[in-house]
Amino acid sequence: MFRKILVANRGEIALRIVRAARELGIATVVVYSDIDRDSLAVQLADEACCVGARAASKSYLNIPNIISAALITGADAIHPGYGFLAESAFFAEVCAAHGIKFIGPSPEAISRLGDKAEAKRTMMKAGLPVIPGTDGVISDIEEALGFARDVGYPVIVKAAGGGGGKGMRVARNETELKKAAKFAEAEARAAFGTAALYVEKFIEHPRHVEVQVVADEKGNCIYLGERDCSLQRKHQKITEEAPSPVVSSQLREKMGRAAVKGAMAAGYTNVGTMEFLLDRAGNFYFMEMNTRIQVEHPVTEMITGVDLVKEQILIAAGEPLSLKQEDVYLRGHAIECRICAEDPYRGFMPSPGTIRELNLPGGPGIRIDTALYRGLTVPPDYDSLIAKLIAWGRDRNEAISRMQRALDELIIEGIATNIDLQREIVRSEKFRSATIYADDDVVELV
């Protein structure tokens, strides 16, 4: 087992890792930027080491200083959390070169899955469904029409150089497809200087459903159910839940097995998340794999009882999985609300500042992951996530009513937050009926 883990992150996830390590009896070193000197993770860790100035590029992304901190403190492993260096294959390699265990998958697996196209090829080869598309750029409209005949409408025309919705057009029949291709071509030429297009099957009102996989370094891999992260604002997850309210146990098993097959095909180890789009007919398509612990991991922990961060550490230390697939048993339902230092009434502007008053909810079924304390100054330099409020219930209704009452108890003063927005989401009819989709913007709905 590790003697000492360096935590290369900040905020709630740094504290989360310190807690897991402490429960395993492993010492921790938390690195911090000079503005995070008073953070709760720094205060609760066994040791702390300042690795640079407040700009993330000078501190939390400063690989030489972080590696030096590990070397001088004698840390034998580094946990990268999420964000920052968590999905840097290069950082994982540097760790290895210095004899420090990177708590995550191998650099090769990170590279393979970090490249979207290669990840898709790997998963196709492993037999996972991916969204059907033309094999690269189409040469003429006939090819597009032929493809659409094969997979069925609707389809979406996309610019090869594209992004941000530019040069994208949905078509529901032949006439629309011809028109869409013309429009998209013109738009793409204007925006990206090339008329190259490809066509994909269009998934209407998809749900974002992701499967949690856990793989040890001995060849064992299991799945821990799924999370539904369809609730998004501008493609940012905001409220997550597990299990998905639209996934049956049959579908769960099917998706879980696919995820395990894909992870094993990619040579994946440690915890990871296979993201799928799920259509209304119950078809699911591989999107990408996240090679790290995720922000929303607590909802999976609440229904499975498995501590995913401890599992990460144990796997990295060479331990076999702490449970088998047949031991996985989902109990109840969990919802997570991300509490952010941002002002929903002023265009979600970040609202850094000093926490003047804080009341955290408690009681049955409530978990809160936060590094806030009264008097802490939330700096403007980093992500606006300041707390994760998680509610568990025997069923989805109980989880929702718990979340409502916990949101009513939560008080954060001194900065603007999205607590009211979360209240509105949780009590909205659309959330209760689980009819918010990944292509909706939740703010426009509630």
Added chain:
Amino acid sequence: MFRKILVANRGEIALRIVRAARELGIATVVVYSDIDRDSLAVQLADEACCVGARAASKSYLNIPNIISAALITGADAIHPGYGFLAESAFFAEVCAAHGIKFIGPSPEAISRLGDKAEAKRTMMKAGLPVIPGTDGVISDIEEALGFARDVGYPVIVKAAGGGGGKGMRVARNETELKKAAKFAEAEARAAFGTAALYVEKFIEHPRHVEVQVVADEKGNCIYLGERDCSLQRKHQKITEEAPSPVVSSQLREKMGRAAVKGAMAAGYTNVGTMEFLLDRAGNFYFMEMNTRIQVEHPVTEMITGVDLVKEQILIAAGEPLSLKQEDVYLRGHAIECRICAEDPYRGFMPSPGTIRELNLPGGPGIRIDTALYRGLTVPPDYDSLIAKLIAWGRDRNEAISRMQRALDELIIEGIATNIDLQREIVRSEKFRSATIYADDDVVELV
């Protein structure tokens, strides 16, 4: 369903009830003494009503004012919590006379079980094991010797008028019994003015194991596993856990079935607790039944997923049990540490005062039930329990390591607390090896 519940209690349990009612969509009225005006339960309830001066006899035990408060606010049910009026058959009767539903068992069941002798007779009749004893006062030493021959040594000689350990003597053989009877008789005569003695089988190093039963008003009754409350200081529970580390699943079923049988024989409804002494050979003996929600109920909630306070409300409203015996599934292990405003270094003197700083632990597996907030003044008038810290783990070891790290995170400033004592208990070898018994005083052990 009830429209409005009056909460006739204070502190963490009043807040606990407000939370449960809110999750069920039921309005609450919290009554309070004039010194509890700023309590969190008062602030979070829908309504509040002052029912008297700070002395409990003038407020929380003031039946006319509490009933009046229910009548003027239109509450159709009263939840008594624990302590105060929770086990008053008279109060339950007054509620009924005013058409207010008392959330608990019937007045008859409270009376029957509140009288220790009658409770014991009821349970014996139902076939539950009770500690063997002479049938009332012994007439001479021969009767005592005969009894001891029948049940086996050790036995304990007790004064009929007794209490507080006075007039009690343990005997391990005939010679000791003769001597003990003589001593006890003299001591009893001096202390209680009567020489009347009776003899009981003596249970050495017993564990205090209690079974949670839940019975609806339609004749269904189930058990939700047991709690082990062997850790006591001067017969006060201090650290509890579920399941008991010494109860096998066979024994659990045996005790559970006995508890259900006893509860049904007593005509019991609502949630209740059957307290047993468990000896080292696995024999258990009925002690008494608590006819209310208990302080340590959260450990049962953590491993069963059942919200006992909600269950109380639903049962009182005439609903059937929300689950069947075969649906009860225990997951993992939970420990509760009672955090009290008392100073272990000054003879556990109560330490009322103002909370100057407060940091509550969070993260996976941690639940905290408290009505504390920074700035609250803890009055000297009531029980010293100010918070319950509960840790859940997949197994007992994980629960212990979580509790340890949570205790390290818990900060309460401004008053003395027993947090350090709880730290010592949880890390002690005796606690880890589950070798602390109900006849030990935990303070002398750790």
Added chain:
Amino acid sequence: MGLKEAKKDIKDLIRMLQGTDVSELDIETEGMRLRIRRLSGQERAANVVAPDRPVQYGMPPATGEAGAEPGYESVSPDAGRGAGKRIARENHVTITAPMVGTFYRAPSPDAPPYVEIGSIVEPGQPVCIIEAMKIMNEILSEVRGRVVEILVENAQPVEYGQVLFVVEKV
């Protein structure tokens, strides 16, 4: 007595001085000397600091529906407090509810009220009825004076300690 133990007493003394015209306090006792000097009037006028309102709660009142019941403000926990301020004037005393119940100004619906604004009350004189658990309890004045304010409407619920009447001592 050490500094630590003295703190509470010092606090009490400071509180005691607030609102008085004492400008300096000098105590010598049991191995301890304490001197408190206060701002003069002019100094105070120049001072921008907020008036000495004691900070009430670490917690602000809960959001949510607390006290949202229409027509029911009188049984809110603040009722007593608010009223408490009103009687800060000298010579004014209050009559408070000694029990929880429904307040009636008259012994029966047809009868005239026990007291009106301007009525002179004597100790032992009934001033209202509080109905609790269907029993009519006559509430007697403990003071002598002129009723200057009646704070609760007829047939309204009252909680323990709630101010019912303000009486000017005469």
Added chain:
Amino acid sequence: MGLKEAKKDIKDLIRMLQGTDVSELDIETEGMRLRIRRLSGQERAANVVAPDRPVQYGMPPATGEAGAEPGYESVSPDAGRGAGKRIARENHVTITAPMVGTFYRAPSPDAPPYVEIGSIVEPGQPVCIIEAMKIMNEILSEVRGRVVEILVENAQPVEYGQVLFVVEKV
């Protein structure tokens, strides 16, 4: 009672005075004399000190083993802070660690230290080495002056921003 133990009580007393009109407090007790004088309104208006900045931390430092590693205090989060205070004197500037690593006073084990107390340093002159990831980084002074304090022992680890030298400008 020593100063150290009294600090908390003094802090409490100061907090207690905020919002009151007490201008001066003078206590003599058990071998200790304490006098707190507060700014009057005018004085405060004229004062350039940062506007009543709120107390910094709601949370005291964690209990537990933080910084308990023997011989390792220098990389505790307080190192910077403590040192920061020390250089409050005018004319004194600091040279801090621009990276994390191991501090060496000399270019090699046999060589003499780059600087000693009393040495005069010029901008651009090497003052120490910080070894990071097996690379020896020469740290250059950015100031001119006389070294008055060396805060880190040879071969000790340093964190980013940690004060290494105090230099008196000359």
